[in-house]
Amino acid sequence: MKNILVTGGMGFIGSHTVIALIEAGFNVIILDNLCNSEITTLKQIEKISGHYPEFYFANLMHKASIEAVFMQQEIHGVIHFAALKAVGESVDKPLSYYQNNLVGTLNLCQVMQEFNVFNLVFSSSATVYGDKNPIPYKEDMPLSATSPYGQSKVMIEQMLQDLHLSEPRWNISLLRYFNPIGAHSSGLLGENPKGIPNNLMPYIAQVATGQRQALGIFGNDYNTPDGTGIRDYIHVMDLANGHLKALAQLASQNSANQTNRNKTSVEAYNLGAGHGYSVLEVVKAFENATGVHIPFKKLARRAGDIAAFYADTHKANKVLDWQVERGLTQMCSDTWRWQLNLSKRANS
Ligand SMILES: NC(=O)c1ccc[n+]([C@@H]2O[C@H](COP(=O)([O-])OP(=O)(O)OC[C@H]3O[C@@H](n4cnc5c(N)ncnc54)[C@H](O)[C@@H]3O)[C@@H](O)[C@H]2O)c1
Known part of the structure; x- marks a missing residue:
């Protein structure tokens, strides 16, 4: 798995993961509509990694734009960060959140399936544990949500489970992030929220x-x-490394899968301290x-x-x-x- 499409790769966690991917020798292709990020991030990525990644200015709402990327690139796996993420805003604008997060993921998965790409790392969140579970949260606890944002993550996790049931070649990691903070140690990359910070x-x-x-x-x-x-705070570069580990795990399941069709899976992992x-x-x-x-x-x-x-x-x-x-x-x-x-x- 060499060529990795990173949706939302210009955002906070995505851009740090792009650095980790480039440093680990992956060929990175970024898709982002810049609704919550800046084009200047590409330059910062180049300054840190010495590599200017391929970038597609595209919106996951437009399936044809995703198809265009898959037609031009040979993609082996996808890390899917792109989403709207402000819990409070999602309460005021539930339709925008459901549309962007659910339809964006649906379009992406449809295109992946069309192009026979089945390796997916999905950005989930600790918010899927809702407010009733005892701490610490474990992956097999029941899921629920207290906001439309959280509900969009619960629904996408369910959709990805169903997808794997329908087509066992789907090989999916659901990474449930706790509270990512920090920045790249160079001081060149970090979180730059628009407006009043939520976190x-x-x-x-x-x-x-x-x-x-x-x-x-x-x-x-x-x-x-x-x-x-x-809260459980995790350094964004530790979180970025978690994505490399998840890709390695998917790759090992693919090779095991050549002899045993049941090795691919949908697995959730908590990434926190x-x-x-x-x-x-x-x-x-x-x-x-x-x-x-x-x-x-x-x-x-x-x-x-x-x-x-x-x-x-x-x-x-x-x-x-x-x-x-x-x-x-x-x-x-x-x-x-x-x-x-x-x-x-x-x-x-
Ligand atoms: N930051 C956190 O505290 C946190 C915690 C848990 C989970 N997550 C999840 O991790 C992922 C990344 O979070 P982040 O903090 O880097 O967010 P972010 O807003 O910094 O990055 C998201 C990126 O996705 C892009 N995007 C959004 N909708 C898009 C669309 N329709 N088409 C193309 N690009 C689109 C944005 O422009 C942005 O660059 C999200 O899925 C988020 O829900 C974040």
């Missing part, structure tokens, strides 16, 4: 540069040691790593948030031979290096 780390980073006055912490009366919510940090711990870690004070104010709980969750990572550790290598301090210092570069670029 904790980009918000902290913008407070640190003075773009925002103070961090709002939603809920300080949860049943956690310091009262603030606990396997333990959590509270919001206040993340703030402290950021201050310690950067020397910058982060003012915050405590606010009421946000509807739909739960006190704590983190991953059980045994399956990914064992089956994919994957573990995280980077800790919270590095997540903070890499974010800060990137944020400083971003501010410099904006001011120049």
Whole structure:
């Protein structure tokens, strides 16, 4: 499996995974409509990796545009990141989320099937565990969702299961990400949310540069040691490496499949650190790593948030031979290096 199509490869997780893929010797083809990313990311990828990846400006809503890519390229496998991802926005715009995430994936899978490409790594999310499961979350727990965004991931996972049942050549990894943060250690690539950040780390980073006055912490009366919510943070480059491991696993199943048709599968894997940090711990870690004070104010709980969750990572550790290598301090210092570069670029 050499030629990998990366949908959403210009986005936060996609672009870091593209770096990891190029460094591992893959030939990367990116498809993205830039609805939540910038064309300048291609240059940054080239600066880091020495390679300017092939890029198709295309929307997964248009099946013919996907077909055009498959006609021009010999693709062996697909990593499918492209999606809308803001939980809150999905509550206000459910139709946009269902349309983009579901129809985009449907179109992609139809084209893959037409071109006999059956290797797929799908970006799922810890949000598919809903709010009723005990922690840590394990892959075989029942799935549910508390938002249209989460529901779109649950539905796509189900659709991919059905696809494999209908055609056993489908070979699929469902990667359930926990909370990806951090940036590439070069400071050249990172997360650059449009508008007000939805996630904790980009918000902290913008407070640190003075773009925002103070961090709002939603809920300080949860049943956690310091009262603030606990999440499982994972460095985006560790997450990127998880995709390489998932591709290797799919490839090994393909070769086993030549003698045994039942080896291909749809398997879910949790990609997280396997333990959590509270919001206040993340703030402290950021201050310690950067020397910058982060003012915050405590606010009421946000509807739909739960006190704590983190991953059980045994399956990914064992089956994919994957573990995280980077800790919270590095997540903070890499974010800060990137944020400083971003501010410099904006001011120049
Ligand atoms: N960032 C997180 O916290 C997180 C957590 C769990 C799961 N995920 C999932 O991981 C994936 C990547 O997330 P991210 O944080 O890199 O998001 P992102 O928004 O930075 O990247 C997504 C990319 O997909 C592109 N895109 C969206 N719709 C498209 C379409 N119809 N056609 C072509 N391109 C399209 C966007 O332009 C963007 O470049 C998403 O599927 C997301 O749901 C993210």
